[in-house]
Amino acid sequence: MKAIIFGLGNFGRSLAVKLTNLRHEVIGVDSNLETVEDLKDQLTIAICMDATDERAVKTLPLRDVDVAIVAIGENEGASILTAALLKKLNAQHIIGRAISPLHQTVLESMGISEIIHPEEDSAERLALRLNLNKLVDSFDLPGDYSIIETAVPDHFIGKSIAEIQPRQNYQVNIITIIRKVPKINMIGAKYEVIEVIGVPEADLVFLEKDILVIFGANKDVQKLAEE
Amino acid sequence: MKAIIFGLGNFGRSLAVKLTNLRHEVIGVDSNLETVEDLKDQLTIAICMDATDERAVKTLPLRDVDVAIVAIGENEGASILTAALLKKLNAQHIIGRAISPLHQTVLESMGISEIIHPEEDSAERLALRLNLNKLVDSFDLPGDYSIIETAVPDHFIGKSIAEIQPRQNYQVNIITIIRKVPKINMIGAKYEVIEVIGVPEADLVFLEKDILVIFGANKDVQKLAEE
Ligand SMILES: Nc1ncnc2c1ncn2[C@@H]1O[C@H](COP(=O)(O)OP(=O)(O)OP(=O)(O)O)[C@@H](O)[C@H]1O
Ligand SMILES: Nc1ncnc2c1ncn2[C@@H]1O[C@H](COP(=O)(O)OP(=O)(O)OP(=O)(O)O)[C@@H](O)[C@H]1O
Structure with a gap:
């Protein structure tokens, strides 16, 4: 898979490096030369460029990549302008990033349907973990069901x-x-x-430090996670 | 549950608001007055304070809260100093945030075992999603098993x-x-x-736009997600 990532801050750089390590071709773009220099050896290509400069961005193989990701965050103006430019230049699969509700609204109104909120999503997951006493982690499912990891209730042991x-x-x-x-x-x-023990057998006995991965309706799953 | 959150940037503020909405008592601390003013009505208490100032932080009910979270990120120095201060003042459950590997190492060496990396974690999840063609989302399990959401393979329909x-x-x-x-x-x-349909019956028929939530060994799960 070929990907272009605009903005190599914390989020953009982790994404670029991770995708490169998973054997994809990644072009990383950032206006900060030092950032680009640091990442030269870790990405397929690292280019120093202003992502809002149409003449520069036009030189990139936008029609040739599978996904173009705008990972610029705090600089909301640049984030929006870059997304708009990619739309104008017909990039095929654009993923945006939003830092505020207004930022999100502008991207959506431009027809960008896939928008990432790194800080907000991590905050949500931590909040859920802190909220349910024994909850270790949870998996977002739509509607009223959840998959969660929870410490084994004492009376199961x-x-x-x-x-x-x-x-x-x-x-x-x-x-x-x-x-x-x-x-x-x-x-x-x-x-x-x-380790994960695989699909459990009926005769499996619960041990003291076990973490259970369970699926069920929210209220049932929360009940167990609160015991 | 009582929580103190230091640093109300994107991550800290989302976390503080989310926990308050889940009916917990949240004290939000930030050195930027405008940020504190904006959040006054959304948190239990919002205080304007420099989190690295010992005399100020001492006035907070640190021994009385269940968790103290350092949500300062980019300002790594302040993030580390605040964590060190909380350690010194015997806060009971400290959660830190790291922006770089060095930042992480310093926090770990101070005995902070729970460290969040909001941008890096979101980048990892997006990278996994882009990596497996039909993968919608995935749930981290240790070892060689995964839970993933994947588009239904054509031949199941x-x-x-x-x-x-x-x-x-x-x-x-x-x-x-x-x-x-x-x-x-x-x-x-x-x-x-x-919606999630609950626990599936054996006679359930797969439909065209279904998303399957499956559990299995990594290679088996990836095989399905790549079909
Ligand atoms: N117009 C631009 N063209 C190219 N790169 C840019 C542009 N504006 C910002 N960047 C780069 O995007 C990266 C992210 O910057 P931004 O200010 O959005 O940070 P951020 O929201 O703190 O990011 P993160 O949370 O991922 O660390 C930086 O490396 C910056 O140099
Ligand atoms: N010494 C300090 N005391 C209190 N608050 C601080 C201190 N230093 C920074 N902050 C606050 O922490 C918040 C996060 O700042 P930081 O520069 O770490 O941003 P960030 O890493 O971009 O955060 P985020 O990614 O969550 O938006 C800001 O609102 C800032 O005012």
Whole structure:
């Protein structure tokens, strides 16, 4: 896959490097020369350019890439202008970034449907984690169902899935369990690794530090996460 | 739950507002008066203060809150100093924020184990989504298993779960399906809502725009997401 990323701040640079490491071709663009120099060896190509300068942006292979991402954030003006320019130059798949509701509205009115809010999304996930006492992490599903990781309730410990009967008694489906698993390394030394145990068998017994990954209706899942 | 959030930039303010809306007591702290004024009505309390000023921070009820979050980012110096100050004043649960690997290392060496990287985490999730063609979203699990949302493979459409036999033939567990569901509103008008259908029955038939939420070993899950 070919991608162009405009703006190599924290978000843009992490995205560019990650995609390059996943073996995609990434062109990174930033107006700060030092930033471009720093990333030269980590991306396919790093170019120093003002993303709002039409004559410069026109020289990029915009019709040839699969996705063009505007990762400029705080500089909302530049972020919007760059997105507008990409629209004008017919880039095929544009992903924008919005820092404020107004910023979001402007991008949407330009027909940019895919808009990322890095800080807001991370804040939301942390807020949900802090909100539910035993919640370790959660997965966004639309509507009234959730998938969450939660610390095992105390009264499950020492019992098996067959005894607990999560579907009948708690209306949740236990997808899997995350637990520390002892391993032996190449030189015979013991060590522990946090692992997912796969699809659980009915005779699996819950252990003290287990983290359950469960699926169910929000209120049922929250009930377990609050125990 | 009582929380103090230092730094009300994009991340800090979203977190503070979200937690307040979830009915927690939130004290928001920022050195920028305008920022504090803007948030006065949306938080329990908003205070204008330099988070690196020990005499000022000492006046906060640090021993009385459940969590103290340093949401200052770009100003790495202030972010680190604030975290150090909270450590010194014995705040019970400190969550830090790191913008660079050095920033992370300093916080870790101070004994701050919970560190958030808002931009980097969002970049990682977007990179994974772009990497797997039909991937809609993914949930981080340790080790070699994943939960992902993926567009339904073409050859599933029109068949039932019983016919497809996902566990035998694809080694994945279909947790649930996200699809558009027709509804009637209060005045009798029809509309559509994107919903999770709950735990799927064996006779459920896959439809064209379905999004499958599946669990399985990475390579099996990726195989489906690439079809
Ligand atoms: N007109 C422009 N053309 C090219 N690059 C730009 C332009 N304006 C800003 N940038 C670059 O975009 C990057 C992100 O800048 P911005 O000020 O938006 O930061 P930010 O919102 O703090 O980003 P992040 O949160 O990802 O760190 C910077 O490296 C900056 O040099
Ligand atoms: N010493 C300090 N004391 C209190 N507040 C501070 C201090 N330094 C910075 N802040 C506040 O922290 C907030 C975040 O600032 P920072 O420069 O870290 O931005 P940022 O990394 O771009 O944040 P975000 O990505 O969340 O928007 C700002 O509102 C700023 O006023």
